[in-house]
Amino acid sequence: MEFNHFDSQGQAIMVDVSAKQPTLRTAVAEAVVSMSPPLAERVINSGSAKGDVLGVARLAGIAAVKRTPELIPLSHPLAVHHVAVEFLPDTAAGRIAIRCTVRAFERTGVEMEAMTGASVAALTVYDMVKGADKSVAIAGIRLLFKEGGKSGTYRREEVP
Template sequence: MNFNHFDDDGQAIMVDVSNKKKTMRTAIASSVVLMKRETLRAIMEGDMRKGDVLGVARLAGISACKKTPDLIPLSHPLAIHHAAIDFECDLETGVVKVRATVRAFERTGMEMEAMVAASLAALTIYDMCKGVEKGIEINNVTLEYKEGGKSGIYKKSA
């Protein structure tokens, strides 16, 4: 397998994308937050001491995707045109599914930005709820979908 983040001498490099054409690129990533039903109920009813948990997590995820090149050393700074964080809450199972969508007209993909956004939104949920429940779990950060560029469309199989 040939990794393109290394030069011929095995040194880590930022991939040169300067000759690539800009195309519209989209990435969707998700994460799963597991908690007690009572904790999720309090979030959904707005009864958490720290305030609007999902609202703050949404802003954290959007902010995080814009900071990806500061966090991941070889990632490119990108002019992000759209970032959204959505939540699916299942009160029966105590699950919050975080879904991050990131879009830009760029030379390289948005996968890392979407995964960072989904991760930070989930971590923010944990941070805002840890006073109530320490055993919250964050699982399954994954790329669900991407499109744009030479590699075309990727869709995670079910």
């Protein structure tokens, strides 16, 4: 298997997608933030001393999607048409799964945008609660679903 971000001399390149036809592309990515169950309960039900943690994280995730080409060097700037950031809490386990869905009518996929959105939303939750719980952790950053384009549909099988 070859990596498509390198030319025949091994130099990094942006993949040429100019000959591809635009199609509707969708991707869903996830990141999981783990913390103490009492803190997760507080974040979900009442926010924190800093305010609405999840509201700020949602805005951060959306903003990150739009800035992906500035953060990931070889990603294409895309006209993103839809971004949604949702939170799936399991307060008893002290986990908040963050899912980012991105949709665009483009020549290339939106997986990196969805992964970036989920990651930055998770980092924002971390930043806002780290003062209350030093054991907060982020894990499980992964692509759950993608469709559109020549590679077809992908759905991760072990989605919890």
